[in-house]
Amino acid sequence: DTEVTQTPKHLVMGMTNKKSLKCEQHMGHRAMYWYKQKAKKPPELMFVYSYEKLSINESVPSRFSPECPNSSLLNLHLHALQPEDSALYLCASSQAAGTSGSWEGYEQYFGPGTRLTVT
Amino acid sequence: AQKVTQAQTEISVVEKEDVTLDCVYETRDTTYYLFWYKQPPSGELVFLIRRNSFDEQNEISGRYSWNFQKSTSSFNFTITASQVVDSAVYFCALSESYSGNTPLVFGKGTRLSVIA
DSSP states (O other), X not given: OOOEEEEXXXXXXXXXXXXXXXXXXXXXXXEEEEEEEOTTSXXXXXXXXXXXXXXXXXSOOTTEEEEEEETTEEEEEEESOOGGGOEEEEEEEEOOOTTTOOOTTOOOEEOOOEEEEEO | OOEEEOXXXXXXXXXXXXXXXXXXXXXXXXXXXXXXXXXXXXXXXXXXXXXXXXXXXXXXXXXXXXXXXXXXXXXXXXXXXOOGGGOEEEEEEEEESSTTSOSXXXXXXXXXXXXX
16 A cells, blocks of 8 residues: 545635645654645655654745654644745655664655645 | 756647656766656556666667666666556656665656646
């Protein structure tokens, strides 16, 4: 099973709302990722978790707050977003080395994404 | 610094034609990994292939084939007898060998349109 699921598929929220994006995988992967993708652009990395610990935060504004409650789940909490945050948000997972937690060289499997519109 | 260049922004072909998508990369590392992903209009990125820098064998999977040449720092992707379902954006990506780096550096993508 190489499936990563994401909910919701579509989300429309106002700038004062609080919402969460959810991602789940059951491949036993220990690295999980959030990406943001604008139209006609490649995905941009936001966060990386390895063994449930935040390993990379690509200088993402604090209105985006990631959470990794367990090895299968990854959330992205959204608060006070701006219209320019409208994008496709992609979750991915991959294997990670047991001792170092490194994800180097492992392919990532992506979910279908959440299309977010901020009004 | 890592860099991936996909010089072809958009390609349009007629069904059953062969098409090659180019990917050129830059890295100072001797150990690295190259990937191709497909993103159909639905939005999900689909993993197609991974290659490590020590394996220069070309690979064929059905109508897909990949040509990895370290001498020219290229990892090109060919679709033989293209079909409408091949219409998508294709991303080439690079990963270096140590975890401090960004896991995947994507090229800007090539949008392939296959016309019936």
